[in-house]
Amino acid sequence: MPTRGDARRGARSGARRIAWPPTLAAKRAQPFDVSHLRFRPQIPRGGALHCFVLDCSGSMMSGRQLAHAKGLLVALFDQVGASRDDAVLICFGGARADVRFGPAIPRWWNERWLEPVGGGGGTPLAHGIRAARTVLARAARRRPAQQRWLWLLTDGRSADRPARPPEADRTVLVDFERGAVRLGRCAALADAWDGLYLTPDDLLG
Structure with missing residues (x-):
């Protein structure tokens, strides 16, 4: 599963397509935060x-x-x-x-x-x-x-x-x-x- 660092690198590289299952799994019951984002590889x-x-x-x-x-x-x-x-x-x-x-x-x-x-x-x-x-x-x-x-x-x-x-x-x-x-x-x-x-x-x- 991608790490928080992977998400940041994805954002910087322009890979903006969010990987929803790992993103939502990282969020769980917490208020949504940008650190939860996981991105799909291109x-x-x-x-x-x-x-x-x-x-x-x-x-x-x-x-x-x-x-x-x-x-x-x-x-x-x-x-x-x-x-x-x-x-x-x-x-x-x-x-x-x-x-x-x-x-x-x-x-x-x-x-x-x-x-x-x-x-x-x-x-x-x-x-x-x-x-x-x-x-x-x-x-x-x-x-x-x-x-x-x-x-x-x-x-x-x-x-x-x-x-x-x-x-x-x-x-x-x-x-x-x-x-x-x-x-x-x-x-x-x-x-x-x-x-x-x-x-x-x-x-x-």
């Missing part, structure tokens, strides 16, 4: 692809986690669109995983098309990651200079433990687990993937 003509994998299982419905996840996705899609990067949304639940959007640059109607996304059934995490790997592998062939991010938004209520897709340059796990008894599977998977572990509060402040 990738000539490559840009980035953000592949969002959303858990739409029944367990995400019980405490309105799915509604919160969709609200967070609206904000993330707006950030991706402002950066002129590409996004993909894969929804998994029941016994299947489907690509619902992209790869494409998100537009202004993000909230309108995300609102009808529903949920229910089991948590086929392996299906969701398999679908993401297919998308990421295709992107790697078509645009090898593009940086590929894999975002997993889930409460971790799955026995599946898929391997990290090798096509993903960065991985971010957003933990929506709630309740008095928590399994901690999202943190464990983030550790296994050497990825960034966040909660929704980390991203929304």
